[in-house]
Amino acid sequence: MAKDDKLRVVMVNVRQGDCIAIQLPSGEVMLVDCNKPTGSDIPPVINYLNEFAERRGGIYDIDLLCLTHPDRDHYTGLVDVIDWVQRKGGSVKRLIHFASKFRRGYEAALRKFTMLPDDQKAGFVFECGEFKKLMECMAAVKENIQEHEKTAPKEWSFERADGFKPTARFTDVSVDILGPKSSDVQKFEEDSWNNLLEGWPFGKSNESKSTNVLSCILCVRFKSLRVLLTGDSPEETLLSAVSSCVSRFRQYKGVTFDIIKIPHHGAASSSSINLWKALSGRSGYMLISAGLDRRYGHPHTETLRHIGASCPNHELVCTNYCPDA
Ligand SMILES: [Zn+2]
Ligand SMILES: [Zn+2]
Numbered sequence: 001m002a003k004d005d006k007l008r009v010v011m012v013n014v015r016q017g018d019c020i021a022i023q024l025p026s027g028e029v030m031l032v033d034c035n036k037p038t039g040s041d042i043p044p045v046i047n048y049l050n051e052f053a054e055r056r057g058g059i060y061d062i063d064l065l066c067l068t069h070p071d072r073d074h075y076t077g078l079v080d081v082i083d084w085v086q087r088k089g090g091s092v093k094r095l096i097h098f099a100s101k102f103r104r105g106y107e108a109a110l111r112k113f114t115m116l117p118d119d120q121k122a123g124f125v126f127e128c129g130e131f132k133k134l135m136e137c138m139a140a141v142k143e144n145i146q147e148h149e150k151t152a153p154k155e156w157s158f159e160r161a162d163g164f165k166p167t168a169r170f171t172d173v174s175v176d177i178l179g180p181k182s183s184d185v186q187k188f189e190e191d192s193w194n195n196l197l198e199g200w201p202f203g204k205s206n207e208s209k210s211t212n213v214l215s216c217i218l219c220v221r222f223k224s225l226r227v228l229l230t231g232d233s234p235e236e237t238l239l240s241a242v243s244s245c246v247s248r249f250r251q252y253k254g255v256t257f258d259i260i261k262i263p264h265h266g267a268a269s270s271s272s273i274n275l276w277k278a279l280s281g282r283s284g285y286m287l288i289s290a291g292l293d294r295r296y297g298h299p300h301t302e303t304l305r306h307i308g309a310s311c312p313n314h315e316l317v318c319t320n321y322c323p324d325a
């Protein structure tokens with residue numbers, strides 16, 4: 001396996017959505033979310049995954065895959081990526097996803113479908129079909145992991161993001177789940193599926209606070225470097241999860257983060273001066289993944305103002321302005 005001393009963090013430009021690919025110094029690969037832009041046949045992350053695999057001598061494994069939450073701008077490319085990994089002879093070895101069951105959402109969808117007026121059924125069928133494909137694909141990945149986990153539990157694992165948990169140890173790199181807190185999961189889980197299904201009859205994903213609250217919050221630690229990955233976590237969910245880790249766990253005491261993926265594509269509801277002051281140190285990188293046409297107004301000008309006011313020495317990297325970051 002090719003080794004160097006670099007942690008490569010790529011925020012792939014997937015327009016409105018998220019996709020973060022990371023290669024660890026040991027060569028192992030992490031993928032957090034995977035949007036496929038409308039009209040694309042292949043998720044753009046495949047180019048990076050190919051490059052990563054070649055660098056590590058033709059190993060096509062994804063050593064850790066995380067689906068942060070069930071909004072479609074975070075998952076439409078995942079089925080293609082998993083299929084690609086399998087065709088190349090690789091495996092997904094660790095899976096982290098939001099703390100709620102796909103099947104529960106799918107069953108709620110089927111119940112809703114029977115009650116819809118006929119003119120809303122077509123849009124619903126499309127969204128439901130995409131979700132079903134994802135559900136089946138994730139279930140197969142999970143099953144494969146659980147089969148191997150029995151004999152090699154250090155290399156294979158399946159976790160739900162439900163409160164703090166150290167989750168994976170690689171050579172020189174650790175990955176911890178920082179949130180959401182279990183209390184937030186319990187409070188919002190039921191609502192999240194209801195909100196998600198509200199948009200489906202109209203053929204669109206209904207981004208809501210409840211689904212975003214479920215977002216897995218991860219920290220990648222390499223030497224003194226801390227990378228914070230946040231999905232679409234709202235401001236108060238993120239702040240309370242990280243503050244609770246900082247106050248309870250020795251390894252997070254006094255910690256700030258050097259690379260922060262700004263949650264929810266730079267939406268104002270996921271930002272405040274207080275938040276960035278609490279999370280960031282004196283310098284580093286703030287990453288925003290947002291669509292070129294700013295259809296949703298991402299990143300919000302308030303968010304940019306908050307970052308400017310609280311982190312003047314940070315470099316802001318945004319997919320609206322840079323091709324890939
Ligand atoms: Zn999103
Ligand atoms: Zn979302």
